[in-house]
Amino acid sequence: xxxxxxxxxxxxxxxxxxxxxxxxxxxxxxxxxxxxxxxxxxxxxxxxxxxxxxxxxxxxxxxxxxxxxxxxxxxxxxxxxxxxxxxx
Numbered sequence: 001x002x003x004x005x006x007x008x009x010x011x012x013x014x015x016x017x018x019x020x021x022x023x024x025x026x027x028x029x030x031x032x033x034x035x036x037x038x039x040x041x042x043x044x045x046x047x048x049x050x051x052x053x054x055x056x057x058x059x060x061x062x063x064x065x066x067x068x069x070x071x072x073x074x075x076x077x078x079x080x081x082x083x084x085x086x087x088x
Contacts, residue, residue, distance in 0.1 A: 051080035054087055 055075070056066040069075045 048080075051077075051084050055080050055083045058083060058087055 052063060052066045052070070055061070056063040059066075061069075066075065070077075070080070
């Protein structure tokens with residue numbers, strides 16, 4: 001009888017440990033996805049900054065003015081990318 005109870009307790013502990021491990025793995029996966037999203041956003045912003053810089057440099061327009069024009073829609077992402085490709 002005592003042996004059966006010990007096996008039962010061992011089984012419950014094993015199931016709890018597996019569940020805890022699964023939750024920890026899921027939490028780690030979510031953290032990695034969040035980190036990847038943050039890094040992708042940083043890369044995107046860096047790429048935009050580089051394109052703004054090239055456009056402002058080669059068109060003799062102040063950097064802030066280029067950002068302003070882009071935000072107003074007067075400069076497209078295609079124009080920025082073309083300038084970057086032309087001058088790299």
